Amino acid sequence: MSFVTHMHLALEEARAAAWRGEVPVGAAVIGPDGRLLCSAGNRTRELCDPSAHAEMLAIRAACAALGTERLIGCDLYVTLEPCAACAGVIAAARIRRLYYGAADPKSGGVAQGARVFTHSQSHHAPEIYDGIGAEAAARLLRDFFAGLRGPR
Numbered sequence: 001m002s003f004v005t006h007m008h009l010a011l012e013e014a015r016a017a018a019w020r021g022e023v024p025v026g027a028a029v030i031g032p033d034g035r036l037l038c039s040a041g042n043r044t045r046e047l048c049d050p051s052a053h054a055e056m057l058a059i060r061a062a063c064a065a066l067g068t069e070r071l072i073g074c075d076l077y078v079t080l081e082p083c084a085a086c087a088g089v090i091a092a093a094r095i096r097r098l099y100y101g102a103a104d105p106k107s108g109g110v111a112q113g114a115r116v117f118t119h120s121q122s123h124h125a126p127e128i129y130d131g132i133g134a135e136a137a138a139r140l141l142r143d144f145f146a147g148l149r150g151p152r
């Protein structure tokens with residue numbers, strides 16, 4: 001069986017977020033049929049909402065589109081390791097597989113920090129695949145923050 005990655009959809013959203021002046025993180029929810037359900041980029045500044053992370057918005061939109069609070073059989077692609085809050089929502093939504101790009105030593109809550117899915121209070125743990133498209137995701141973030149600091 002060949003592995004089909006949908007990370008390019010999340011990376012496109014991350015690039016679009018950077019254009020909007022948002023920290024470039026993107027996410028895509030893929031349905032059980034392997035087709036894109038919803039994708040989103042970070043919009044915390046635009047929406048004045050600290051929870052408007054890419055994966056949070058993509059999960060909300062996918063749930064709304066399906067008319068359900070659970071995304072059974074759905075996979076999530078995120079360019080950056082989800083934070084603890086998003087990891088909690090990923091568990092609640094019963095995401096089947098989580099694919100993420102760059103590790104996030106500052107705010108990550110999956111492989112470090114809170115390690116949300118390792119606790120018995122986490123009702124569900126997705127299969128996790130990290131490092132998918134990590135280099136491109138990390139480069140977007142690096143370029144974005146370098147741009148904020150201005151030319152040297």
Ligand SMILES: [Zn+2]
Binds near residue numbers: 082083086
């Ligand atoms: Zn988050």
